[in-house]
Amino acid sequence: MVSSTILGFPRIGPNRQLKKYVESYWKGSTTLEEMVNNTDELRLQNLRVMKENGLDILPVGDFSLYDHVVDTALMFNIIPKRFREHFESELSSVYSSNANGEYEKKSLYDVYFALARGIGDNSSKDITGGGLPSLEMKKWFNTNYHYLVPEISEETEFKLIHHDLIKQFVEAKQLGYVTRPVVLGPVTLLYLSKIEKAALHEHNRVEKYSLVSSLVPVYSELLAGLEAVGCKWVQIDEPILSTDIDEEISKCFFSFYNSFKSSLESRRKANSLGNSPEKISVILTNYFGSYSQNFKLVSTLPVEGYHFDLFYGKADLNEDVISGIEKDKVVSLGLVDGRNIWKNDISGSASILKYFISKFSPENIWISSSCSLMFVPYGLGSEQGKLEKRVLDKLAFATEKINEIKQIKDSIKNFDASAEGIALESISNSVDSDLLQSVLFNDESPELNRSLDVVERKKIQDSLYNLPLLPTTTIGSFPQTTEVRKYRQKFKKGEISKEEYDGFIREKTSKCVKWQLDLRLDVLVHGEYERNDMVEFFGENLSGFTTTSNGWVQSYGTRCVKPPIIYDDVTRLNQMTVDLTVFAQNCANKITKTEKNKVKGMLTGPVTIIQWSFVRNDIHTSKVAEQIAYAIRDEVLDLESNGICMIQVDEPAIREGLPLRPKDQELYKKWAVNSFKLSTSAVKNGTVIHTHMCYSDFNEIFDLIKKMDADVLTIENSKSDLKLISKDNNFGEKYSGGIGPGVYDVHSPIIPSKTEIRSRVNKLLEVFDKELLWVNPDCGNKTRTEEQVDLALKNMVSVAEELRGKI
Ligand code: MET
């Protein structure tokens, strides 16, 4: 009989309880004990829900109070020096815990939350900046989830410092559940980690993959511990296998899994566990894509089973891969999409399952989710009666997805593999041949291109606007104060009229324009007071979108987001931003009695809208991008014809969508760039198109950025230590448009000093042509207070004005 399972379940609870439980502990309004009891209950509730909805084998260890990567790092004592020193006594109390792994909870939790959130003035990510900076946060592969980056060094003393996973297994077993502990694999753990700066002596570079041998004993100790309490399977997650791994990483896999096997064996002998009921087996788990070439290596590793993501890794449904699976291995089939919210095609999944049954023994087959279900909301329960029925009928959230796995299992009950032959071709995916018909794949199309190139356009634009050298601007949003939020809430609840709400927004907008003029900013914005969120706002104004009332997914730690759902064709229903932008421009004109200070129109680009939504999957994503691009294009043209001559189309998430494998990246880059161009290229040459990007490392996408052909690019840069302008990448030479690398970090509450800003601008001037350089923060101001924004921008403008006279 096949078994049903999943790789992991959402941790946040049906009503985001995790947030409440953990945050109230942080605030001191609940005790540690209360927090632990509450979150334990949430974890046990997950087990119940999984069981009730029909799973045979449940994951344990997939739950986390903050992040599973920092969980793993801490469990193995991967703690940077600054924390080891600060928490010396707490850690020694944890280390001296008794043989059962009982430790004083408070000590461990103090270290844990400090790693996650830092201590004191954590805002300055600079080690010298005082306080204890938290671990850095990064995107988990190509998802919108952020993990904490472990810091390792030669000084890291890898050891298993607690037995929580073993205890959770035992607890679940006592409650009658069959579970499979989930552990992040060693190679992926190293891949996600970085070398700890403070521990680096000059001339002493540590190659992080060389540390893999030190991980062997800790993993084998953990697995031996699990084996001793009767655990039969452990899931070791190695999603790095969805990328093209190089020689060094391949070696790392090979050496770890082989030595680990023998280390476990010697532990068995030493502990005379030889007579333990059953040896523990390992299922190696890859998700987010296919193994493809990597499977050759994987099939030689001494593990007992493999998980396949058959949603995003359909490429593995091919003879080369499948013939490499030995008959006695367990195959776990990720048939239910862990990253999107659409109902499963049960009969399609059943066909794939039948194919595997015809090849392998049903006892060795597991039906599973493609990846953990933590990337989709908890359950549809609270959407009943709220979402339109025709939308609701298409959806499955985590709880419903478990049920689908059961349905797939039930649907093959009477299947006789010997009677029906199944061809591999019938289940593997065919490529959408219509795809390339889209305008997005026709680089030469006049719809995608402006008539002059960026250099020629600049000449026209310079003559029209007469901006000073080092023009100053902001990225768009101004503080979303409690007052702004309160008004929006009241309006949404129907407590105030549309007129009253609009009146308030206009008042805020006009004050914001005045404020910017007082600050002497050159290019103004309207402040985005009308927007709760830069994607949701457009979702509410375009057809084909809907929003849920409780469809939260974890973004990082206790923070969740509620992505809109794109379920149908997207069209623009009405003008979305024209009124308020024109209003802001009129305010500026009235105050200055000139038309000198231009207000930038502010829109979100197609790729970002897609990246931060759940997107229909019945048509190719590029088709959705094309539809959104046409809608934005109409808005851009309406702004222009209403006198707005600078328009910013934000694409902060453009890097996020980049596929994991180079061979898939070209197609993405093409439609991503061209959907931006389709949105923006219809304007006159004198209209200045701005774009903005943040949140990522841009090294991989320089070509893409250039191809977008914006007139001005404002780009996050201050957090990533001016990586953008590092000597090696020659970005300054390669980029011929206007450019505004952020001169300070808006995510920090610290007011950037003039000295700091001046030194950044001076560095930028070494790299970029002074005619092209803009001066601006690195992202929007919405999360700051009005006072912080005022002081920071005063310093920024003052530096720009001072330097203008000198360069
Ligand atoms: C995450 S990018 C944000 C861009 C947007 N225009 C803002 O200023 O908030």
Ligand SMILES: [Zn+2]
């Ligand atoms: Zn930004």
